[in-house]
Amino acid sequence: MTLVLTAIEAAATIAFATSGILEAARKRLDAVGVCMVAGLAAFGGGTLRDVLLDRRPFFWVAHAGWLWGLLALCALAMLFMRARHFAPTERAMQWPDALGLGLFTASGTQVALDSGAPAIVAVLMGVVTAVFGGVLRDIVCNEIPSAFRDHRPYAVCAFAGAWVLVAAQALGAADWLGLLAAAAVTALLRALALITGYTLPRWSPGD
Amino acid sequence: MTLVLTAIEAAATIAFATSGILEAARKRLDAVGVCMVAGLAAFGGGTLRDVLLDRRPFFWVAHAGWLWGLLALCALAMLFMRARHFAPTERAMQWPDALGLGLFTASGTQVALDSGAPAIVAVLMGVVTAVFGGVLRDIVCNEIPSAFRDHRPYAVCAFAGAWVLVAAQALGAADWLGLLAAAAVTALLRALALITGYTLPRWSPGD
Amino acid sequence: MTLVLTAIEAAATIAFATSGILEAARKRLDAVGVCMVAGLAAFGGGTLRDVLLDRRPFFWVAHAGWLWGLLALCALAMLFMRARHFAPTERAMQWPDALGLGLFTASGTQVALDSGAPAIVAVLMGVVTAVFGGVLRDIVCNEIPSAFRDHRPYAVCAFAGAWVLVAAQALGAADWLGLLAAAAVTALLRALALITGYTLPRWSPGD
Numbered sequence: 086m087t088l089v090l091t092a093i094e095a096a097a098t099i100a101f102a103t104s105g106i107l108e109a110a111r112k113r114l115d116a117v118g119v120c121m122v123a124g125l126a127a128f129g130g131g132t133l134r135d136v137l138l139d140r141r142p143f144f145w146v147a148h149a150g151w152l153w154g155l156l157a158l159c160a161l162a163m164l165f166m167r168a169r170h171f172a173p174t175e176r177a178m179q180w181p182d183a184l185g186l187g188l189f190t191a192s193g194t195q196v197a198l199d200s201g202a203p204a205i206v207a208v209l210m211g212v213v214t215a216v217f218g219g220v221l222r223d224i225v226c227n228e229i230p231s232a233f234r235d236h237r238p239y240a241v242c243a244f245a246g247a248w249v250l251v252a253a254q255a256l257g258a259a260d261w262l263g264l265l266a267a268a269a270v271t272a273l274l275r276a277l278a279l280i281t282g283y284t285l286p287r288w289s290p291g292d
Numbered sequence: 293m294t295l296v297l298t299a300i301e302a303a304a305t306i307a308f309a310t311s312g313i314l315e316a317a318r319k320r321l322d323a324v325g326v327c328m329v330a331g332l333a334a335f336g337g338g339t340l341r342d343v344l345l346d347r348r349p350f351f352w353v354a355h356a357g358w359l360w361g362l363l364a365l366c367a368l369a370m371l372f373m374r375a376r377h378f379a380p381t382e383r384a385m386q387w388p389d390a391l392g393l394g395l396f397t398a399s400g401t402q403v404a405l406d407s408g409a410p411a412i413v414a415v416l417m418g419v420v421t422a423v424f425g426g427v428l429r430d431i432v433c434n435e436i437p438s439a440f441r442d443h444r445p446y447a448v449c450a451f452a453g454a455w456v457l458v459a460a461q462a463l464g465a466a467d468w469l470g471l472l473a474a475a476a477v478t479a480l481l482r483a484l485a486l487i488t489g490y491t492l493p494r495w496s497p498g499d
Numbered sequence: 500m501t502l503v504l505t506a507i508e509a510a511a512t513i514a515f516a517t518s519g520i521l522e523a524a525r526k527r528l529d530a531v532g533v534c535m536v537a538g539l540a541a542f543g544g545g546t547l548r549d550v551l552l553d554r555r556p557f558f559w560v561a562h563a564g565w566l567w568g569l570l571a572l573c574a575l576a577m578l579f580m581r582a583r584h585f586a587p588t589e590r591a592m593q594w595p596d597a598l599g600l601g602l603f604t605a606s607g608t609q610v611a612l613d614s615g616a617p618a619i620v621a622v623l624m625g626v627v628t629a630v631f632g633g634v635l636r637d638i639v640c641n642e643i644p645s646a647f648r649d650h651r652p653y654a655v656c657a658f659a660g661a662w663v664l665v666a667a668q669a670l671g672a673a674d675w676l677g678l679l680a681a682a683a684v685t686a687l688l689r690a691l692a693l694i695t696g697y698t699l700p701r702w703s704p705g706d
Contacts, residue, residue, distance in 0.1 A: 109647075115699050117654040118647025132551075137339075139348050141553050149617040203356040220432075225634075227643045229434045233316075233325025240324040285322050344546075346555050410563040427639075436641045440523075440532025447531040492529050 097185025102127035102155055103178055105222045106162045112226050120159045122222055127155060130218035134193050134210050138200050179279055187272030189215035190243040191264045194250045204251045211247035215271075216240045236284040238274065246271025304392025307385055309334035309362055312429045313369045314385070319433050327366045329429055334362060337425035341400055341417050345407050386486055394479030396422040397450040398471045401457045411458045418454035422478075423447045443491040445481065453478025511599025514592055516541035516569055519636045520576045521592070526640050534573045536636055541569060544632035548607050548624050552614050593693055601686030603629040604657040605678045608664045618665045625661035629685075630654045650698040652688065660685025 105126030109119040128145050193214025197207035220230040246267045253263030312333030316326040335352050400421025404414035427437040439446050453474045460470030519540030523533040542559050607628025611621035634644040660681045667677030
């Protein structure tokens with residue numbers, strides 16, 4: 086069970102890091118920029134959450150091996166893109182990204198609840214954990230964050246999933262059950278949004 | 293008296309949040325982006341100050357009701373803009389914004405002085421509290437912060453007002469008097485700048 | 500010896516601040532923007548490192564005189580650029596900047612090692628200290644950070660130099676020797692890159 090969880094978490098982190106590598110490559114950044122943007126995308130959300138909650142050490146300080154893994158991933162990706170003149174498409178990344186969204190939402194919300202945050206703050210921290218890696222990635226690459234502009238549900242799925250965890254805890258469910266339900270609801274909502282192509286309702290201010 | 297203060301503070305926070313909603317709407321962000329940018333504009337300055345001073349809990353963690361208020365404000369604003377095809381003008385926001393500038397400068401400077409910061413650092417923290425919500429709002433919306441580019445006095449008013457508080461404390465004035473004087477000086481300077489259309493002197497580097 | 504070190508550190512901080520003043524002037528920011536961007540460029544990297552390591556007080560809180568120095572530097576620079584219609588060229592700034600890169604890398608890595616960080620984290624903190632002032636400067640000025648895009652070695656020199664310090668400590672060398680070696684290696688690598696015009700290998704994703 087733990088092995089499955091670790092495997093999924095690794096897949097999610099790789100999906101987030103890869104989204105950073107792809108955006109950095111599109112923006113023609115150099116090798117340093119690719120590694121930095123990949124690192125921000127993979128660890129930025131959790132790090133921002135920990136700064137806001139004043140938790141130390143960060144995940145990537147306690148488990149510094151992940152930094153080596155990130156460097157290796159970036160090096161491999163750059164070699165591969167060079168050799169094959171090929172870049173992984175954004176579409177291929179959508180599914181591990183949806184899984185990562187679910188996992189990071191669940192873990193981020195749980196961490197905030199454990200530190201005694203009120204429900205709405207814990208939900209916000211879950212969303213920050215899952216979404217702000219991508220937000221920081223986009224800010225550094227001089228784009229308006231796609232999570233704020235895309236009109237396809239992304240942060241909204243995390244928001245809904247985080248409330249599932251809060252509700253599960255309030256009802257006295259086992260921790261693992263709440264985490265699983267939150268991650269599953271988030272990932273499924275995201276997958277549903279991707280499959281149906283649903284977009285959030287638009288409005289046209291001032292016209 | 294406390295009721296008046298709370299009412300003014302609420303008006304200021306709403307003014308800052310509304311500036312975020314307006315900028316998000318101009319940039320055609322989705323509902324998530326509107327809420328996030330509004331939240332950054334309203335709470336970003338104070339949160340950055342608290343991170344720098346290592347103070348916890350944040351205002352919006354201790355008083356989580358404000359987060360609900362923010363969500364309600366954003367929902368109302370989006371419904372209203374949709375129904376009426378109408379957006380509140382930036383001009384209408386200038387006056388509560390000037391009040392907010394004064395209040396946030398005074399409270400931010402006081403918080404830093406209480407934590408034992410030197411005078412220049414406390415003044416900087418007052419400016420950060422009042423101005424960096426808007427700076428973060430503009431960075432996320434992929435703009436150069438208007439506070440850094442506008443040539444109309446904004447941060448400069450906060451800078452002057454913060455020194456009033458430091459001077460009042462050094463002279464042994466009562467806390468409430470210093471806070472009131474700092475907020476009033478900041479807001480009046482800003483109002484004066486708006487009325488007269490004064491701009492900071494320009495220079496032309498390299499030509 | 501201490502005097503020499505302080506003089507070099509002051510020169511490095513001035514070089515970093517000047518890079519901020521120049522970029523702010525190019526972007527036609529106002530006086531507030533010039534001071535803020537200069538401050539971010541000079542103190543942003545070390546401050547971000549201290550936030551990540553949870554160290555207080557910041558350098559510019561403990562030595563608040565540097566904030567006055569920064570304000571004076573900005574005022575002088577603006578007066579000078581106005582009187583002479585002249586801006587210091589980026590080329591003239593390259594050499595103190597290379598020195599600053601070396602010094603900030605060495606001091607940042609040492610601080611992280613002292614706080615018990617693993618080697619790879621300490622190296623990353625050294626790079627953050629030296630490079631993220633410029634990164635924040637570029638983000639505020641709405642540019643993709645030049646450190647991530649330039650293809651000329653910059654952060655890579657800091658990365659190499661930081662490993663020198665880690666190696667020196669692992670071998671039991673005296674602290675001052677490790678610091679000196681790290682700063683020298685970083686600055687020399689950067690100087691070499693500037694002289695030879697070497698660029699990091701490029702790759703072309705997807706074409």
